[in-house]
Amino acid sequence: xxxxxxxxxxxxxxxxxxxxxxxxxxxxxxxxxxxxxxxxxxxxxxxxxxxxxxxxxxxxxxxxxxxxxxxxxxxxxxxxxxxxxxxxxxxxxxxxxxxxxxxxxxxxxxxxxxxxxxxxxxxxxxxxxxxxxxxxxxxxxxxxxxxxxxxxxxxxxxxxxxxxxxxxxxxxxxxxxxxxxxxxxxxxxxxxxxxxxxxxxxxxxxxxxxxxxxxxxxxxxxxxxxxxxxxxxxxxxxxxx
Amino acid sequence: xxxxxxxxxxxxxxxxxxxxxxxxxxxxxxxxxxxxxxxxxxxxxxxxxxxxxxxxxxxxxxxxxxxxxx
Numbered sequence: 001x002x003x004x005x006x007x008x009x010x011x012x013x014x015x016x017x018x019x020x021x022x023x024x025x026x027x028x029x030x031x032x033x034x035x036x037x038x039x040x041x042x043x044x045x046x047x048x049x050x051x052x053x054x055x056x057x058x059x060x061x062x063x064x065x066x067x068x069x070x071x072x073x074x075x076x077x078x079x080x081x082x083x084x085x086x087x088x089x090x091x092x093x094x095x096x097x098x099x100x101x102x103x104x105x106x107x108x109x110x111x112x113x114x115x116x117x118x119x120x121x122x123x124x125x126x127x128x129x130x131x132x133x134x135x136x137x138x139x140x141x142x143x144x145x146x147x148x149x150x151x152x153x154x155x156x157x158x159x160x161x162x163x164x165x166x167x168x169x170x171x172x173x174x175x176x177x178x179x180x181x182x183x184x185x186x187x188x189x190x191x192x193x194x195x196x197x198x199x200x201x202x203x204x205x206x207x208x209x210x211x212x213x214x215x216x217x218x219x220x221x222x223x224x225x226x227x228x229x230x231x232x233x234x235x236x237x238x239x240x241x
Numbered sequence: 242x243x244x245x246x247x248x249x250x251x252x253x254x255x256x257x258x259x260x261x262x263x264x265x266x267x268x269x270x271x272x273x274x275x276x277x278x279x280x281x282x283x284x285x286x287x288x289x290x291x292x293x294x295x296x297x298x299x300x301x302x303x304x305x306x307x308x309x310x311x
Contacts, residue, residue, distance in 0.1 A: 071274075075267070075270055076256060078266065078270065078293065079256040079257070079263060079266060079267075080255055080256055082262070082266060082293070082297060083255070083256065083257070083258040085297060086258055086259070086262065086297065086300060086301055086304075087258065089297070089301045090301060090304060090305065090308075093301075093305060095304070095305045095308050095309070096308070130247065133248070134247060134248065134251045137248070137251050137252060137255065138255060141255055195293070199286075199289065199290045199293065202270060202273075202289075203273075203277065203286035203289060203290075206273060206274045206277040206278055206286070207277050207278050207281065208277045208285060208286035208289075209281070209283055210284075210286060211283055211284055216287075219287070220287075220290050223287075223290055223291065223294055224290075224293075224294055224297070226294075227294035227295070227297050227298055228297065230298050231297060231298040231301040231302060234298060234302050235301060235302055235305040
């Protein structure tokens with residue numbers, strides 16, 4: 001039950017963050033160029049992403065031995081999670097700017113207007129396809145990684161799909177970028193969770209036995225959270241002249 | 242072609258933000274693998290996670306210093 005909740009939660013949160021970014025692109029294209037082409041582009045990207053999940057998900061679950069799978073996916077999850085955590089620390093410490101959906105939306109709208117041509121539908125289709133597909137690649141990795149390794153691919157797919165539906169519905173209702181979603185905080189949390197799950201699985205793949213089994217993930221999450229707070233405090237500390 | 246290149250860059254970018262940090266992380270995981278596969282001590286894997294956590298603190302502090310340098 002604990003493992004299933006973790007799988008669902010990680011897939012849901014990771015997918016929600018990326019869906020917010022994809023929604024900003026689709027909204028920018030749709031509100032400046034009309035809805036038909038970006039909606040076709042979005043559907044095409046979702047079909048491609050769905051094919052990737054089915055093909056790679058089934059291939060990995062059916063073909064790769066469990067320990068090898070845990071080791072490889074665990075290592076990849078650690079690298080993936082650390083990258084998110086690294087950025088989250090730098091954002092929280094004020095070294096790099098927070099991701100701002102309003103700003104991203106304004107930039108996208110501005111470039112779309114500047115680049116307006118007679119072939120609007122094709123441009124709108126391609127921009128939405130590219131935006132949703134590239135943002136969705138991270139979701140595909142999270143879903144396959146947390147679902148494939150824990151044996152709960154269907155749970156991870158459900159978490160990812162539910163997040164996409166919730167974000168799309170919210171975007172349809174407000175017809176604006178979801179700037180109020182605490183995207184940076186979510187990315188920080190997902191970074192901690194994915195790095196912890198990755199360390200747990202990589203450890204198991206290397207032959208380690210974790211005390212208290214899955215509960216160790218909570219201890220790992222605490223450790224990475226403390227490390228990230230230490231990093232933020234270290235960076236914020238004024239440098240002596 | 243540009244779409245494919247963007248997709249490949251995106252896939253590499255999923256795991257690599259800073260090559261030095263990635264190489265250090267892989268080295269820590271490699272050393273951890275060697276140790277864990279030989280010494281079957283309960284809880285030893287936590288040492289691996291402490292090393293990764295320390296690496297995170299050092300890597301972010303180093304990048305902050307680089308970014309702030311005039």
